[in-house]
Amino acid sequence: MPSQPTPDPTGPDTSDGAPDLTAPSVRNGSEDANGTGHANGHGTEAPEGGPDGNPDHREPPPAVEHARLLTDVVTRLRRALRSSIRTDYPWESLPMAQIELLQTLAAAPLRVGELAARQRLAPNTVSGLVSKLLDAGFVDRQPDPGDRRTARIALTDDGHRQLADWQHAHERRIAGALGSLTPADRDAVMAALPGLESLARALASPLPDERPARPAAGER
DSSP: OOOOOOOOTTSOOOTTSOOOTTSGGGSTTSBOTTOOBOSSTTSSOOOOSSTTSOGGGSOOOHHHHHHHHHHHHHHHHHHHHHHHHHHHOTTOOOOHHHHHHHHHHTTOOBOHHHHHHHHTOOHHHHHHHHHHHHHHTSEEEEEETTEEEEEEEEEOHHHHHHHHHHHHHHHHHHHHHHHTSOHHHHHHHHHHHHHHHHHHHHHHSOOGGGSOOOOOTTOO
8 A cells, every 4th residue: 555645743734625724825815935915815915096096086185185185274374354345345347357357556657568477467458458447447557767668557546446445345244254253263373374375475486397498599
């Protein structure tokens, strides 16, 4: 009678030919023979991503999430303030683009081209806005001392009054809203002002990748 092979005392008993389901290489598909972890049963790493394994669902970086939250809050603040001002002060109906032109001109008269550069708008767009402000009597044209062929746009007395009324209406509305907050929330808003001021200055300056590139040699 032929002798039976001696079982290996250090290995699993596979004399019945069935696979050892406790072997490291097939243990729930979670480890290979070297103990390396896998998320599936095919010997490959699971793709990175969100909880469902979809790389399109991975969490955004903190900076992106912060920018998203701040954008949402600023947008809702502007919408709420504009809506409430129109409710409390029906006369306040100037489009924001015209208000921004008045605010820019409050510092000094400017040419249309200079206004367009300051507001980052097309010159023809600014010309249309200026025409509406001229019709309303909020601005007028003044001779440019440096170039008689051009004119500068300046605020009239009515323009200064309109801008002052707009500013005071917003100050009253914001003061009322601040007064409705808890002291802790009010302090938090005021503590954030220096950072928001720095953010406003950063937004006013173009990012490095937004600066116009210098033309290559031969393209000037």
